[in-house]
Amino acid sequence: MRTAPPPISPIAWTGLVVGAGILSLLVGLFAGVWGAFVAAVLAALTVAALARRSAARWRARRAALAVPFPEPWRALLREWCDHYNRLSDDLRARFEDDLRIFLAEKPITGVGVDVSDELRLLVAASAVTLSLGWPAYDWEQLKEVLLYPDDFDRDYEFGADDLSGEAHPWGTVILSVPALCQSFRDPDDAYHVGFHEFTHLLDLEQTRFDGIPLGFDDQAAQRWIAIREREIPRMLRGASVLDDYGAHDPVEFLAVAVEAFFEAALALRRNHGELYELLAAYFRQDPAAWDDARGLTLEPIRPRPPRPKGRTARRRPRSRLSS
Numbered sequence: 184m185r186t187a188p189p190p191i192s193p194i195a196w197t198g199l200v201v202g203a204g205i206l207s208l209l210v211g212l213f214a215g216v217w218g219a220f221v222a223a224v225l226a227a228l229t230v231a232a233l234a235r236r237s238a239a240r241w242r243a244r245r246a247a248l249a250v251p252f253p254e255p256w257r258a259l260l261r262e263w264c265d266h267y268n269r270l271s272d273d274l275r276a277r278f279e280d281d282l283r284i285f286l287a288e289k290p291i292t293g294v295g296v297d298v299s300d301e302l303r304l305l306v307a308a309s310a311v312t313l314s315l316g317w318p319a320y321d322w323e324q325l326k327e328v329l330l331y332p333d334d335f336d337r338d339y340e341f342g343a344d345d346l347s348g349e350a351h352p353w354g355t356v357i358l359s360v361p362a363l364c365q366s367f368r369d370p371d372d373a374y375h376v377g378f379h380e381f382t383h384l385l386d387l388e389q390t391r392f393d394g395i396p397l398g399f400d401d402q403a404a405q406r407w408i409a410i411r412e413r414e415i416p417r418m419l420r421g422a423s424v425l426d427d428y429g430a431h432d433p434v435e436f437l438a439v440a441v442e443a444f445f446e447a448a449l450a451l452r453r454n455h456g457e458l459y460e461l462l463a464a465y466f467r468q469d470p471a472a473w474d475d476a477r478g479l480t481l482e483p484i485r486p487r488p489p490r491p492k493g494r495t496a497r498r499r500p501r502s503r504l505s506s
């Protein structure tokens with residue numbers, strides 16, 4: 184059993200306490216002893232509240248990891264989750280732990296949907312696939328996941344074909360259950376509504392999306408923009424592994440690229456090497472190498488079929504920037 188990671192690391196705690204002390208001293212310089220006393224009390228109360236919340240979360244994490252991973256869950260992951268199957272034993276164990284922590288902390292609510300263990304696993308597996316390479320990453324920006332029984336339109340009416348998922352800047356992710364299941368059922372078509380919507384949350388800078396993954400330094404951001412400008416004409420010509428849904432908006436480009444990174448890793452590495460390399464460094468994962476190791480080979484690229492008309496024509500998920 185792995186030790187549950189604390190929600191706030193010891194280094195962050197040290198910084199917090201030292202910062203509170205320095206703040207109290209500064210207040211003392213300008214507002215005298217009583218001012219410093221009041222500031223110190225307020226700082227202490229704030230730290231105590233954070234400590235209490237953090238301790239409760241840590242207890243929940245330890246409880247989630249205290250029992251062996253349920254064998255029926257493992258069977259479901261083997262059946263549904265291609266990324267889980269391509270991992271080494273060590274990474275698979277980390278995947279299972281991250282998944283349990285995600286499920287212990289993130290509310291998943293059905294709207295006209297019974298939320299089964301299977302669905303909860305698919306939601307968590309979508310997020311954990313992205314964050315597996317980042318130990319102790321806890322999806323702080325995600326507040327809740329809502330599961331809808333079907334695709335929906337912009338008025339949240341079910342049965343329309345406008346949207347299969349949405350990510351909101353305040354931390355709500357909405358997923359259509361049929362689209363989510365289809366995403367796992369076909370693991371190599373570079374379409375995955377779960378990867379897509381959770382990627383939008385990785386792009387969240389304060390309360391807006393900008394198409395640059397959070398955590399990129401200036402150099403990586405410049406490389407990303409240059410790659411994007413080079414790839415978009417290829418997407419529009421239909422000569423790309425990436426779906427052209429991402430060609431018209433930098434935010435969607437990122438989400439579509441991440442879908443391809445995890446679902447068409449071998450093709451992305453061969454045909455878009457620099458993009459693959461940048462995403463592999465960002466996610467600290469190498470799915471193409473893991474596919475090599477399990478003996479997968481790349482089939483010749485088939486031309487992308489024309490997008491069908493009608494209901495299935497707009498199966499790509501979309502995300503609203505704000506409402």
Ligand SMILES: [Zn+2]
Pocket residue numbers: 379383434435438500501502
């Ligand atoms: Zn989107």
